[in-house]
Amino acid sequence: MIHFDNVTNGYIRDLEVRNGYSRGIEVDYPDFVVVENVISHDNYRNYMHWVSPSDLKSWDGVAIFRNVKSYNANNNGFDGTSPTLIIDGFMSKGDGTSIAIDGYKRIILRNIHAEKGINIGAGAWTGNIAVDAILDGIYTNKIYMWFSVGANGIKISNVTVDASGGNGVELHIKSDSNVEYVLFDNVEVKNFAWAGIVLTRDSTVAGRFSVVEMTNIVARDGAQRGFYIYYVDYLRMTNCVAKGNDWRGFVIANSNYVEMVNCSAIKSGAYNQDGPLDLNTVTTFRAIGCHFETGGVNATLTSVTDYRFDGCSGNYPKTNNSGTTTFTGDGSTTTFTIPHGLVAQPSKYFVQPLNADARAYSSVSADATNISVTFDTAPASGTTLTFYWYAEV
Amino acid sequence: MSMKKVSFKMGDWTFNYNSLRDFEFDISEPHNSYDYIIFGEDTDRDGIADAIYAKNGNSGKIEAKSNEFREIVDYVISRVSEFGRVVRIRIVGSFEVDNSSEPVNIPSNIYIELDGTLIAKDYTKTMVKASNVSNIWLVGVHGMAIIVVVLVGMFLLE
Numbered sequence: 001m002i003h004f005d006n007v008t009n010g011y012i013r014d015l016e017v018r019n020g021y022s023r024g025i026e027v028d029y030p031d032f033v034v035v036e037n038v039i040s041h042d043n044y045r046n047y048m049h050w051v052s053p054s055d056l057k058s059w060d061g062v063a064i065f066r067n068v069k070s071y072n073a074n075n076n077g078f079d080g081t082s083p084t085l086i087i088d089g090f091m092s093k094g095d096g097t098s099i100a101i102d103g104y105k106r107i108i109l110r111n112i113h114a115e116k117g118i119n120i121g122a123g124a125w126t127g128n129i130a131v132d133a134i135l136d137g138i139y140t141n142k143i144y145m146w147f148s149v150g151a152n153g154i155k156i157s158n159v160t161v162d163a164s165g166g167n168g169v170e171l172h173i174k175s176d177s178n179v180e181y182v183l184f185d186n187v188e189v190k191n192f193a194w195a196g197i198v199l200t201r202d203s204t205v206a207g208r209f210s211v212v213e214m215t216n217i218v219a220r221d222g223a224q225r226g227f228y229i230y231y232v233d234y235l236r237m238t239n240c241v242a243k244g245n246d247w248r249g250f251v252i253a254n255s256n257y258v259e260m261v262n263c264s265a266i267k268s269g270a271y272n273q274d275g276p277l278d279l280n281t282v283t284t285f286r287a288i289g290c291h292f293e294t295g296g297v298n299a300t301l302t303s304v305t306d307y308r309f310d311g312c313s314g315n316y317p318k319t320n321n322s323g324t325t326t327f328t329g330d331g332s333t334t335t336f337t338i339p340h341g342l343v344a345q346p347s348k349y350f351v352q353p354l355n356a357d358a359r360a361y362s363s364v365s366a367d368a369t370n371i372s373v374t375f376d377t378a379p380a381s382g383t384t385l386t387f388y389w390y391a392e393v
Numbered sequence: 394m395s396m397k398k399v400s401f402k403m404g405d406w407t408f409n410y411n412s413l414r415d416f417e418f419d420i421s422e423p424h425n426s427y428d429y430i431i432f433g434e435d436t437d438r439d440g441i442a443d444a445i446y447a448k449n450g451n452s453g454k455i456e457a458k459s460n461e462f463r464e465i466v467d468y469v470i471s472r473v474s475e476f477g478r479v480v481r482i483r484i485v486g487s488f489e490v491d492n493s494s495e496p497v498n499i500p501s502n503i504y505i506e507l508d509g510t511l512i513a514k515d516y517t518k519t520m521v522k523a524s525n526v527s528n529i530w531l532v533g534v535h536g537m538a539i540i541v542v543v544l545v546g547m548f549l550l551e
Contacts, residue, residue, distance in 0.1 A: 002521045003496065008527035015507070015533040021517035
């Protein structure tokens with residue numbers, strides 16, 4: 001209905017635009033345009049900001065949408081292919097998708113209520129420019145960002161995602177270019193069908209997440225995984241909580257350096273049928289002060305070459321363990337086994353007999369599961385054998 | 394025959410009609426805060442103005458009158474370039490906009506204040522367009538101005 005095309009210093013304010021066949025307000029090729037205090041509804045698309053993808057690289061105009069409301073768009077509440085876009089104060093209700101952007105150079109979304117999700121793509125057609133995005137102060141049911149080009153920085157903070165299906169927040173690489181810096185801060189994701197926080201890529205591409213910092217994240221009450229993070233060179237998670245997710249707390253794979261500080265995987269209901277922590281193909285892993293509860297399956301490490309858990313509690317993969325175990329002889333058993341609970345075969349271990357009969361053992365050995373204490377002669381039936389033991393990977 | 398005067402106020406202005414329904418504008422009103430005021434009469438009381446006027450806010454004179462809003466707004470827009478500065482236009486009332494052949498094209502250096510409703514004649518087409526121009530304000534006042542297409546039809550998927 002209102003179409004600004006290549007406008008320098010344009011302002012649309014305090015209007016209601018409704019029942020249009022196509023776009024309510026469309027801003028194309030802006031040099032500088034502000035749309036403010038506007039309600040657009042019951043149009044096919046309520047707001048559109050467009051620059052031809054082939055021109056995104058060279059076009060440096062800015063559009064600002066501020067304090068605008070969108071509802072009942074047949075398609076997208078906000079639809080854009082935008083060089084530089086600022087949306088500050090956006091309310092979407094009953095739209096097909098609240099915000100759908102498929103190309104940009106830099107984007108700032110702040111103070112957003114997006115009932116039907118935010119879908120932000122960086123398309124390869126944009127001339128392979130690396131993008132920047134800031135998302136701050138958002139309540140929605142989905143955030144999906146995909147990258148067919150590299151990204152300089154992606155910042156996601158102060159966000160609540162009450163998912164209605166699929167993933168809560170997903171960053172998805174679709175090219176060989178890296179997403180350099182991803183910063184999450186103060187994010188709650190809940191009620192997702194698959195995973196809460198997802199970082200992944202297409203199977204046919206080589207792009208990776210270079211540096212990912214996650215702070216103060218809660219992923220809770222999901223049907224499957226709390227965190228599902230792949231292909232990160234450097235990942236540090238601080239104060240991150242996975243609670244009440246049915247399958248797994250944290251899944252981290254194909255990554256290089258992973259550090260978890262003060263993180264928790266907390267059991268609730270059917271939580272953790274597959275364990276609180278699942279690491280697969282991680283070069284270096286450090287967990288400091290973390291807590292891992294399980295609903296039945298312990299944390300698992302597969303192809304993790306260098307790992308360490310310091311000051312952790314719960315069912316985390318132990319690299320050292322100790323205890324006191326008592327057996328009773330039956331006159332025929334010569335070897336008694338002590339489950340050490342470590343993630344791998346210990347390189348150091350010993351047993352210390354705590355009573356006279358126990359001192360008669362002849363040898364001790366260890367494998368990936370047990371410490372085995374062997375006697376040359378089977379202790380007599382009813383004989384008590386008590387050992388203190390220690391093992392370390 | 395004596396002339397009977399009827400007055401009414403709309404916003405900040407007073408409008409006078411004589412018994413022959415000819416419009417007279419009170420030149421004493423403080424009307425020059427806008428370069429043009431577009432307003433209308435709803436003679437058939439259907440909620441949409443069908444006698445539309447363009448008043449020069451500086452002289453106080455009615456410069457154009459038509460039963461087509463589009464003719465009036467195009468007339469005012471045609472005068473914008475004469476000012477050499479940002480021209481302030483106020484639109485008061487509810488109007489049907491004939492956008493069936495082309496949208497209302499907004500030139501550079503224009504401030505349009507809308508207190509009322511613009512209704513697109515063809516809801517499938519753009520009603521207001523600003524293309525390759527600069528310094529444009531399209532502003533609603535007195536609560537929420539409305540630009541509306543009343544015909545709610547089937548949306549086509551792109």
